[in-house]
Amino acid sequence: MEVLSPESQQAHPQACGYTVRHAVIAMLRELGMTKIFGNPGSTELPLFRDYPEDFSYVLGLQEAVVVGMADGYAQATRNASFVNLHSAAGVGHAMANIFTAFKNRTPMVITAGQQARSLLQFDPFLHSAQAAELPKPYVKWSCEPARAEDVPQALARAYYIAMQEPRGPVLVSIPADDWDRAAEPIAVRHVGFESRANPQTLELIGQALESAQAPAFVVGAAVDRGQAWDAVVALAERHQARVFVAPMSGRCSFPEDHRLFAGFLPAMRESIVQHLDGHDVVFAVGAAAFTYHVEGEGPHIPEGTRLYQLIEDPAIAAWAPVGTAAVGNIRMGVEELLARAPGAEAGRAAPRARPVPETPAPPAPGERMSVAYAMHTLTQVRDEHSIIVEEAPSSRPVIQTHLPIFHSATFYTMCSGGLGHSMPAAVGVALAQPRAKVIAVIGDGSAMYSIQALWSAAQLGLAITFVILKNRRYAALQDFSRVFGYREGEKVEGTELPDLDFVALARGQGCDAVHVEQAHELEAVLRKALLHERPMLVEVEVA
Structure with missing residues (x-):
């Protein structure tokens, strides 16, 4: 892409062929948003023509994975991430993690491709009939600009809103033919994003x-x-x-x-x-x-x-x-x-100290290891500055007891309770913190919501260790069923997860993987996995 001097841009934007795409790319560069997270559709293609060499495209194989990666990246960089989705279908696929980003208060500028303006009156294929309404109420602000030349200013406004506390995602719907329309450059402004309490x-x-x-x-x-x-x-x-x-x-x-x-x-x-x-x-x-x-x-x-x-x-x-x-x-x-x-x-006297948790015992012969034993073992072998990204709801109380966190910005999970966030979020965190070791602790049920994140991790060459706690069920629902009157031992429909092979799933997407069933093998396997220079999945059979 030809780079025009700011003076030329300001003086003769139309004569120089300065377009919406030029204005947006220049603004994103100045805001430090040179990674675009996406899964492209037809209406997004015009943005990527003559793609600048200093930008990178982070591809996710499903839109929820895209938003999850962008969420982790934005949280770890403390700057808004830029996401590119496809009209109604792509935004629909992404909504679960847009909801999580909203609950996480993650700053994120989401763009959604729209069909060309001249087609919208004909209800065209793959358009979004009410694009600005679709993601509500789980975005702070959304719009489809009235004119093509308004797109850069709308995106600037979106960024400032996303970054203003409380932070969160925003969405701008952009018709496909807007990118090549003439536009004025955007001057990035200083905006204070924090306010003092009364x-x-x-x-x-x-x-x-x-x-x-x-x-x-x-x-x-x-x-x-x-x-x-x-x-x-x-x-x-x-x-x-x-x-x-x-x-x-x-x-x-x-x-x-x-x-x-x-x-x-x-x-x-x-x-x-x-x-x-x-x-x-x-x-x-x-x-x-x-x-x-x-x-x-x-x-x-x-x-x-x-x-x-x-x-x-x-x-x-x-x-x-x-x-x-x-x-x-x-x-x-x-x-x-x-x-x-x-x-x-x-x-004032110091309060009493919290009791130190007991060390979990290894399993008896013929029994699977407990989650407590697995997490205690991980604690023994990991660096305390490594970053934990967790999504294992049924095991969370045990994880909180036996996998303590000691430092700022070394733990992430979802505030929403929605599954499918943390596996791709680990990819985003690792992209943002390339010198840190990222360990994703994921339940087997949670992993299947966004398993395609493994492919992105492999393609990006990120040395993430994915620890899958395999209990072969949606344990959180089974445990929670008693709140709704289920009897002890009563079957909870739709909560069994037999025949999942995460080693095969990982290898099929380019990741190395290993299965661990014997408790005495876990420590050595984890030590090796944490030193691995590529993404490594460790499938751990737990009781």
Whole structure:
């Protein structure tokens, strides 16, 4: 693609043949968005003609894989990713992971190809009848520009909205014939994406923490997402506060070997109240208060406890059933609380330490290893700075116990509960962090939602270790069935997964793979896999 000088572009854009495609490519380059994640269709092809050499196209074999990779990449780079999908069908395929990106608060600019404008009145093949409406409500903003020459400005607006806290995906539908229309260059502007919380509300939070007898923090994904990890650790240490992880958090936001770490809250009202009992002040920082998965009754917090919240999302602050909420950037808010002069908290005694989990026993002869044993073994052999990308919902409590996370930006999962995110997200994280070791811990049921991610990992030559926990069932549904009145041992239809061979599936897509059934073999296999210079899948038979 010919590169025109900015002066020539500004002075004679039409005479120089300056088009929508030129304007968009130049803008993406300036924003650092030179990777395009996609699975192309016919209406997307005009964007890729004369493709610039400094750009790369990250191909996924299904649109949900595309969005999952872009999600991991955006989270790990902390910049919006650029996604290119195909009209209604492609966006439809991608919707599960668009939903997850929305819940993850992942900044993402999604473009969807549309048929040529002159065809739209005839209801053409593979068009999107209401393109801007299709992804709602799980995008922050969407549009189909009224004119071709408006496309670059619409994409600039989309980027700024995606990056504004609370961050999230946006979508712009672009007719195929727009890319070659004349356009003006876009001047990339500086836009502040974070806002400070109200000082008066932070004052109330500061006073409450200083006067508390036994404070507790509940940390959520926004702490790590907003680069507030160190500040939250310092604030917890100042107040000698026990620190819990919020239910369904997609990031680790506190070192799990810290003396103040108290564990993970379940997504059940009564259990949360039980865990927080004895704390007179609870500070939910970067977390909803609270995310529930099943119906409950009674109070949302223990009797006599006061709840305070710092969150970047005003919608979350609005639906919180109790408490005082400050809305604003997490890091800025916590740093302002740290800047307060020390008060009565200075002499507060440290809370009791969390019990150290017992080392899982190896299986008896003839039995499969437990997930606890597998995760404990992985913990023993991995570097603590390696990055874990997890999607094994039925095993999550065990994983949380036996695969602790110690450092910022070293854990990712989905905040949505939707399957099919983390296998491709691991590919995106590895692309963004080429010097880090990425380990994807995936359930066998979850893996089948986006198994094509293995092909992308192989084609990109990423040294990811995929650990598949193979229990041959949708265990989360079987375990959850009792909530809905199933009897012990009663069959749950559609939850058995026999005859899946992940070694064959991996090798068929270009990845190396190995099957492990014997517990005594696991450590050596994992050590070898973690040193492998290409993607490696380890299929682990678990009870």
